[in-house]
Amino acid sequence: MAQKPSIPKGTRDFGPAEMAGRNYIFDTIRSVFRTYGYAPIETPSIENLNTLLGKYGEEGDKLLFRILNSGDAFSKIDYDAYRVEGTENDYNSKALSLKLCEKGLRYDLTVPFARFVVQHQNDLVFPFKRYQIQPVWRADRPQKGRYREFYQCDVDVIGSTSQLNELELVQIVDRVFTLFGVNVCIKINNRKVLTGMAEICGFPEKVVDITVAIDKMDKVGLEAVESEMMEKGLTAEAIEVLRPILALKGSTAQKIEIMRDLMNGKSASGLVSETGLKGLDELEELFGYISAAGILHDVEMDLSLARGLNYYTGAIFEVKAKDFAIGSICGGGRYDNLTGIFGLPDMSGVGISFGADRIYDVLKGLDKFPSEVTSTTKLLFANMGAAEVSYLIPVVKSLREAGISCEIYPGQAKLKKQFDYASRKSIPFLSITGGDEVASGMVNVKNLSTGEQKTFAKDDVEGILTFLQ
């Protein structure tokens, strides 16, 4: 009995058309990474679980795909020892899975990158600039736009604190979306400024609550943000200190100037935040570079931007498409001690990640895929018989060596069927070279969209190439 074929939920097959679009995205991003001096690395899909566990919070641990140990993993286990006390048939799944599964699938590219840097630190040249385009796996509940296997495209530099790195990431984003023809807005913040805000309002320990609240500014508005902060225990006086920041207007330079005053003891609390001032210096330096760089897209300082708070310590980035509603398509920031957990402290890094799946949806939604991306074969030679095929083989070979994608229809099917093949594959040129052409040493080629047809001498590869342009 034949199986009905299927794939696990949350995973996808990519056929030729989707692959063409995805490769266009990856190739474009990769080509830009390369011109900025970033080099590729790859890490194994399978990591030791102790590399992954505890790095993504308790929720993240649950979303790791665990791989069963090899051999008869289940045979010689004393299951009774794992029984939950006082139950008949309930076992400690966490402990059993640690015993039976020592490996797991990569959950993101950042932790494997940190592991890689520490493991190979003696072979690397610092600052180390790497990009990495590989799939990651998460046992999330599958839903629209959320997959259990998806690609991440990460670019990071580690071992340099210069704001020039932040600039380059902004330039990379700018260049990539210029090449894609997609209008984006690049939002920038700095975690140190968020820390400063918590410090000058007198609740330095509530920086997470404060930033989680103001992160919702866009969606819920000022009032709702303020009442959330009240709920989290902030006083009216503290909110009084934050209010002018949340309502900040003007150019980036003006905003930075006002913020510097506030961080410098001129807020309602009179408190000073050295960290906040440092963050403003970084933002000022970065926006100075950005002016010099002639960035084509909108770049905006957004003090309510907080994302991925858990490890960012400096710059925070987020990119959104302006003409297509889909959430953030790029994000990242600076993290000062990512490699510390693997034994290499004080390595500052900054990076950004491109969301390939969402970018695909944006390009498709805005019809921005170049037309040549979707067609694969350029020219089909109809199969008119064994003699014609043998005659054509060297012609086809020369065209292929000149980089043209072409095919001889592999069977001697009816011409109707061969036409159908060309048409369903959107092949734009067709050659029906039969006995007459063979006898006279010619090859004909027809442009299927214009109907124009030309005949060439068998070895006139240049002529055919020109006609195919």
Next chain:
Amino acid sequence: MAQKPSIPKGTRDFGPAEMAGRNYIFDTIRSVFRTYGYAPIETPSIENLNTLLGKYGEEGDKLLFRILNSGDAFSKIDYDAYRVEGTENDYNSKALSLKLCEKGLRYDLTVPFARFVVQHQNDLVFPFKRYQIQPVWRADRPQKGRYREFYQCDVDVIGSTSQLNELELVQIVDRVFTLFGVNVCIKINNRKVLTGMAEICGFPEKVVDITVAIDKMDKVGLEAVESEMMEKGLTAEAIEVLRPILALKGSTAQKIEIMRDLMNGKSASGLVSETGLKGLDELEELFGYISAAGILHDVEMDLSLARGLNYYTGAIFEVKAKDFAIGSICGGGRYDNLTGIFGLPDMSGVGISFGADRIYDVLKGLDKFPSEVTSTTKLLFANMGAAEVSYLIPVVKSLREAGISCEIYPGQAKLKKQFDYASRKSIPFLSITGGDEVASGMVNVKNLSTGEQKTFAKDDVEGILTFLQ
């Protein structure tokens, strides 16, 4: 306490230098596949275990990496029900693993391809020509040159029985290794001829034993092959029939002629094999095409070639490097009913797989990687201070947009340190553009291998590009 970072045995990290070599291999192979009209697909790393189980033999089932079901997989299991009868603490691991693991990692690309073709048959255009370059996983005992995660590069056409497909695969191999500059020998056999040999010697049911024996011809010689066949139950008369085949000499055309006589009742047994004759017809047609195609490498009919016998039904291919001993670097063949198990019978396909890891070793061993493959950044701009950096930003931007990989050193480190960075990364050009150049609107660039230095106007991108050639 910091963890000492490590990766699971049998897996690998690839740093920038290895990635450069690997990408060169993949890009070259992919570009050739493309010119032959093959389109890329990708399938999920994770397949349902019932897609994979039973497809690779019992040994293969054991080598599948199984993924633990999500959630508290271990908690509510009645382990006692899985206890091996009469034992205290031994459990049926196979049954438990089927209950607890419904998914597994892809073991090869062929079975997922078959699953893909059947699942998407209504959306595909047949003959369907696809290539697929993705990692596969096997829980093999790790050893030198054998990994638990490795890439396969497969190219297959399905839905056509024409020998033109076989020719194209030979041409693809020929072209790929011409581009690599590696001398190879392409060996070709046909499973039907092997079947014919078993038939005319009177032991059609022993085709596997016979081919396993003669597959060792190269290594152990005629006598050992004959005694192995004796051990497997062949009679002296049967071996008498096979002996002239094993000692066959001459051109391919001569060999085919002799073989046709033998299959046609002119062997010592007088038996006729229709299947064998069909196989010879296919080989003759294929070698006819090969002559017309001007193949540059050695192509040899080898009637002792048997590999992967389990599913091949027609052509069998194997490629070896002539100047580097490493075993087969490419292999494949035709399979007449690969999709049958998923409910789509009578779909004949033929394909070949490139062994990227071995090809890497060959190119490295023979020093065939082009020199430009290993260097990433072409030009480093030393960082002489914030003013110089701001001055350089537009210059660097223009060079990058022209496709040049360049960097500004990201920190204001001592020049010695910046030189070291250029030297350790093998960056061939260096610019030390300081205050004087900024004042005069110039940029200087030095070729670090020749020592030649030139000064350009800031916006003379063309001039710099020419100097970098």
